[in-house]
Amino acid sequence: MAVDECDQQQWDKAKAEAKEALVDRAKIRGMIPYSDLVADINAIKLEAHDRRLFELLGEISSEEDAAGRGMLTVIVVHKFGDMQPGPGFFELAKQLGKDTSDILECWVKELHHVHGYWSK
Numbered sequence: 001m002a003v004d005e006c007d008q009q010q011w012d013k014a015k016a017e018a019k020e021a022l023v024d025r026a027k028i029r030g031m032i033p034y035s036d037l038v039a040d041i042n043a044i045k046l047e048a049h050d051r052r053l054f055e056l057l058g059e060i061s062s063e064e065d066a067a068g069r070g071m072l073t074v075i076v077v078h079k080f081g082d083m084q085p086g087p088g089f090f091e092l093a094k095q096l097g098k099d100t101s102d103i104l105e106c107w108v109k110e111l112h113h114v115h116g117y118w119s120k
Contacts, residue, residue, distance in 0.1 A: 011043075011056075014044045015060060017041045017042060017043055018040065018057070019060055019072065021037055021040035021041075022037070026117075026118035026119065028119070029115040030075065031077050033077060033079035034049070034077075034079070037053075038050070054088045057088070060072055061089070062096065065096050070117060071098075073085065074110040075114060084103075084104075085107065089107075090107075
């Protein structure tokens with residue numbers, strides 16, 4: 001863990017809180033803005049543009065994708081503007097072997113995969 005401000009136990013609890021919020025939203029085929037997600041995380045104090053949040057989301061997406069459930073954090077989006085995930089999502093998607101040549105297509109495909117899995 002590259003996070004200095006909290007210990008591993010707090011980090012794991014924050015990750016569990018974030019994952020629970022994301023799964024709850026994915027089950028109803030919803031999405032969640034970064035700012036709303038950080039409000040659901042109580043184990044550590046995070047802001048919507050906190051580098052630690054991006055690290056946390058990266059860990060969740062990598063673990064969920066490895067488990068075959070897709071990049072769960074695909075549902076975390078900007079509250080205004082494009083209403084899509086930030087650039088870090090697409091960088092991670094590329095690292096995980098996803099085709100990111102068309103980011104809209106990549107996002108929609110991953111969104112359908114995650115919603116399809118969790119809304120069963």
